[in-house]
């Protein structure tokens with residue numbers, strides 16, 4: 001069949017709308033009709049190259065070229081067809097994309113760490129995670145799917161392991177947001193940082209992830225939630241989502257966090273700027289007090305190996321620096337859990353969407369993201 005698709009043909013190019021050939025699903029695969037896709041910053045990292053492995057590494061990954069890529073890893077849609085052996089979803093089911101597949105059997109899945117599932121290893125390689133062959137082509141050229149889901153298309157074939165069935169009463173654009181940004185941000189605070197009642201939490205960077213770190217910190221009982229972003233609109237949004245104080249920069253926040261906490265500084269600091277550079281870590285770590293936890297959520301340039309870390313401070317103040325992917329949550333358990341919190345009115349999702357775009361306006365959507373106009377833009381089909 002044919003599908004419209006937003007393809008990236010190389011670094012520093014615009015997304016191009018193409019007509020893509022989509023083959024039928026094979027064993028363990030599902031054809032999904034995507035209804036909504038979030039414009040997450042991670043797809044932008046494919047454009048800028050921050051998340052693109054150096055070309056020297058491509059042969060080791062078994063690929064000749066990293067591009068062309070079909071973008072989109074936040075998404076929700078309806079199952080249109082299933083291949084043989086698929087048991088967890090059926091035609092007509094509503095599904096959330098899971099940009100990290102979960103097999104349920106590997107060492108990590110079976111110990112409650114689905115965000116580290118071994119089947120995620122081929123995320124940047126070409127072909128399907130099922131058998132390594134391609135189901136998607138444009139004029140005969142095989143297309144790699146972002147995070148093996150490729151939600152910037154009306155139809156893609158994905159592995160059953162990359163889909164999570166959700167109740168059909170949820171708005172699919174809300175499901176799409178939960179599939180990456182909401183879970184990653186909420187989990188960074190409520191799970192990875194382990195925020196508890198009474199904590200002071202600093203969230204650095206209020207985009208689609210940071211705003212949900214604010215929600216997660218609030219739900220976990222933080223007393224003070226200090227949101228830091230240079231853009232006023234985002235600081236205002238942070239207050240709507242539960243922040244108690246906002247600052248334009250980490251420098252601006254330093255003295256005030258000291259005063260607000262009577263010198264104790266923050267218990268938890270969550271780093272979620274658009275791009276995390278190593279030199280930002282020094283201030284981030286200093287915003288945390290004794291015994292503080294610093295969670296690194298944002299994507300840093302893939303080749304960056306240096307960060308400003310005062311090791312004396314980390315050791316003598318007993319500080320902890322933790323990385324996280326997907327907020328260290330389990331997609332299969334936690335995507336339905338977060339949607340349940342939305343249904344009960346405890347998690348804001350509708351309010352996250354700043355603007356909706358047709359697929360043809362994807363480049364405008366990303367311009368708005370870069371210029372700080374959107375908390376989250378969403379493509380609706």
Ligand SMILES: [Zn+2]
Nearest residue numbers: 040042180181
């Ligand atoms: Zn994302």
Ligand SMILES: [Zn+2]
Nearest residue numbers: 103106109117
């Ligand atoms: Zn697994």
